[in-house]
Amino acid sequence: MAGEIPDLHAQERTGTGKGAARQARRDGLVPGIVFGGDADPLPINIPFNALLKRLKAGRFKSTLFNLKVDGHEDVRVICRDVQRHVVKDLPTHVDFMRLRRTTKINLYIPVEFVGEETAPGIKRGGVLTVVRPEIELVVTAGDIPEKIEVDVSGMAIGDTLTISQVALPEGAKPTIDRDFVICNVSAPSGLVSAENEAEGEEEEVAAEE
Numbered sequence: 001m002a003g004e005i006p007d008l009h010a011q012e013r014t015g016t017g018k019g020a021a022r023q024a025r026r027d028g029l030v031p032g033i034v035f036g037g038d039a040d041p042l043p044i045n046i047p048f049n050a051l052l053k054r055l056k057a058g059r060f061k062s063t064l065f066n067l068k069v070d071g072h073e074d075v076r077v078i079c080r081d082v083q084r085h086v087v088k089d090l091p092t093h094v095d096f097m098r099l100r101r102t103t104k105i106n107l108y109i110p111v112e113f114v115g116e117e118t119a120p121g122i123k124r125g126g127v128l129t130v131v132r133p134e135i136e137l138v139v140t141a142g143d144i145p146e147k148i149e150v151d152v153s154g155m156a157i158g159d160t161l162t163i164s165q166v167a168l169p170e171g172a173k174p175t176i177d178r179d180f181v182i183c184n185v186s187a188p189s190g191l192v193s194a195e196n197e198a199e200g201e202e203e204e205v206a207a208e209e
Helices: 017-026 048-057 189-208
Strands: 007-012 029-035 042-047 064-069 075-084 091-098 104-114 127-130 134-140 148-151 160-162 181-186
Touching: 007 048, 017 029, 029 048, 042 048, 042 064, 048 091, 104 127
Parallel strands: 007 064, 029 091, 104 148
Antiparallel strands: 007 042, 029 042, 064 075, 075 091, 104 134, 127 181, 160 181
8 A cells, every 4th residue: 555544534514505614614624525435425524724734735636545534434535626715725625535446546656766786877976866756656546556666776877767667566557658757877976077077178179189
């Protein structure tokens, strides 16, 4: 499973309609609804500050949550919509979808790089530059990988590793169609400077000739 699925605490909203929603907002809560998964829609309220913190952390709509509501079994959900105030841009309503184990979803999976200690380029003083520390993948909700392992043990200075060279878990695929870069091994700054100086000297000699 992709790390520890974060808990999201909510309470069941007893009233429905605009009046109950307005009261919830006055009480520092954001009304929402949980739907799907062969169960009746469940109206909920989420503490405003807790929701705002999650939203500011980023990628709220691509994060899998373990929704905890008193009186109900925990359920895995993903956000499908956040309605915001037209002027203040603050959340006013949120929609969550329950997930079956077979549901396909987009999630950011962290990348773990292995083999740095034996990579020829790094042993020569090269620097591993990580372009994507995580990759957005289409995965099955019941089989989410904890991480994607990327082996850089064969990389030399100047080498670039792309997504097509990475073994992904069965059933997972990138959300981006093109063959994007994951990392590369660049020459150490001292070597780059020396090469630049050498090139400059060659140009000067050529100019004198």
